Amino acid sequence: MDFTSVPLPLGVFTIGKKFGFEAGHRLPGLPPEHKCARQHGHSYEVEVVLTAPSLQEPGFITDFDALAPFKKFLDSELDHHNLHEILPFEPTSERLAQFLAGWFIQNLQPTISGRLVSVLVRETGSSWARFDVEGQ
Numbered sequence: 001m002d003f004t005s006v007p008l009p010l011g012v013f014t015i016g017k018k019f020g021f022e023a024g025h026r027l028p029g030l031p032p033e034h035k036c037a038r039q040h041g042h043s044y045e046v047e048v049v050l051t052a053p054s055l056q057e058p059g060f061i062t063d064f065d066a067l068a069p070f071k072k073f074l075d076s077e078l079d080h081h082n083l084h085e086i087l088p089f090e091p092t093s094e095r096l097a098q099f100l101a102g103w104f105i106q107n108l109q110p111t112i113s114g115r116l117v118s119v120l121v122r123e124t125g126s127s128w129a130r131f132d133v134e135g136q
């Protein structure tokens with residue numbers, strides 16, 4: 001079969017990459033009887049999603065490897081920390097996703113092609129929060 005005859009549709013490209021870190025937290029803003037007001041820990045999963053209307057050679061939005069500084073940031077600053085002790089906000093998944101999007105936009109976005117669309121933070125197998133970036 002001649003695959004050169006397959007039409008390439010118009011559209012946008014999207015990639016995602018997952019990262020992980022282990023951390024403890026509590027949510028002191030919750031009533032004391034709430035289980036999450038107590039100190040506990042999560043194996044956090046973080047997924048960043050990037051989009052672009054066109055590709056860079058050899059056909060990437062951006063090389064997954066170019067996202068390594070984000071992993072380095074998670075490993076050096078958040079991994080095996082108590083999040084409520086180091087972050088200037090109540091460390092819910094929602095606020096963490098917004099914060100990580102902000103760090104990515106400030107520190108990594110200028111050095112890569114593609115635009116950050118969202119950051120998803122998973123605390124447990126059944127719960128997650130996503131921050132969708134607007135206005136870039």
Ligand SMILES: Nc1nc2c(c(=O)[nH]1)N=C([C@H](O)[C@H](O)COP(=O)(O)OP(=O)(O)OP(=O)(O)O)CN2
Nearest residue numbers: 027035036042091092093094123124125126127129
């Ligand atoms: N909207 C949010 N709700 C809750 C958050 C959060 O970040 N955003 N965080 C917590 C706790 O930190 C913790 O993650 C508990 O989550 P939960 O899904 O309740 O965890 P469990 O494993 O205990 O859930 P079960 O499915 O009931 O076993 C709480 N809420």
Ligand SMILES: [Zn+2]
Nearest residue numbers: 036040042123
């Ligand atoms: Zn928790």
